[in-house]
Amino acid sequence: MILTGPELARALELAEATHLSRQVDSFRALSRAENARTVAIAGGIAALTDPAFGRKLNHVTGFGMTAPALSFELAALESMYAAQGLETQIDICPHAHGSTLTLLAGRGYTVNAFSNTYVRYLTPADTFAASAGIEVVSDQALVGATFAADSVAGFSVQAVNRPRILLETLAQIALRRSDTLLFSATVDGQMAGTGGMSLIETPAGLLAHLYIASTLPAYRGRGIQLALLRARLNAARNAGCTLASVTARPANTSARNTERAGFSLAYTKSTFIKFLTSP
Incomplete structure (x- = not known):
């Protein structure tokens, strides 16, 4: 394709x-x-x-x-x-x-x-290395216990701030979706960032849509989102996904991290x- x-x-x-x-x-x-x-x-x-x-x-x-x-x-x-x-x-x-x-x-x-819209093809042989000094947690019970608060905290400082009610609602939506897996990243045991991944069937195969990724302000610039991207790609591969996608505004930090994780611009x-x- x-x-x-x-x-x-x-x-x-x-x-x-x-x-x-x-x-x-x-x-x-x-x-x-x-x-x-x-x-x-x-x-x-x-x-x-x-x-x-x-x-x-x-x-x-x-x-x-x-x-x-x-x-x-x-x-x-x-x-x-x-x-x-x-x-x-x-x-x-x-x-x-x-x-x-x-x-x-x-x-x-x-x-x-x-x-x-960025896309990456996945094969069973793909592996994505963990980032040194960053632990990514994928246990859904552990991540879910504090995900809403952690996600909102990560989005608290943005170039264009969104209303808190929207941030809280988006986090609660992600928590309740049966097709979504949640992840968190910690540094020295301290919460640093969160992200989600939904699994969606398409005519091109099972796709992992990576979304709701945020980093707490104190940990920005330390590779948190790249670590979360790699962890989610490993999870997507293990789930049998053949594709992964991310949507990001042009030239922002999310776009750069996505390209570093091997995604290509589709359109x-x-x-x-x-x-x-x-x-």
Whole structure:
């Protein structure tokens, strides 16, 4: 399978849509918010949860990958987001249906962000060395006992800070997902960072989607995330995964660590946004 080809892109976008859908399902079970839902559209899914979560749990992915979008469908979706006081934000893969860009332009969308999708093939022979001085814990009971607090602490200082309620919710979602394995890293017995990995079936085989990785501020720059990446890749190989994927903003620390762990850039997605209009 070609690394940058449409077949792999469809598998990766399906995994991304599945991941987002499971996040919404877990949030609905956690919060009992019956209005939290996903809507199928143009081969992808739109997530609608709590407006307080911003685009993280309120956006569209996989759009136009297996079917062209229709204008009336998109108009209806825009109304759903507007009813919650949210802009419509759609992540577009370069391999989306050829009519996608024309449709979005005609409805007044503009690009306001980019994200990189990284992928790595896995074989049973792959091994990933542990990092000296860093212990990665994969016992789910041990990691899970403090994961929510540890994850929030790791995300507490960011270039763009996220609301604490979002960080807590994302951690609780990860804790409750049956497809997710959690990991923590310690240095001299002290918590240094955490990360998660979901296992998702795709047409290209079982895929490990690596996500919710954070490092406590005091331990940044010491290889914590690289150690967590390697540990998760070993776990993915042991689970029978043939692929691993990571999504990261271009040129940030997560992107650099991902490349150091042997991932390659499959494609860059553009986030198209339609801003709310004043009444």
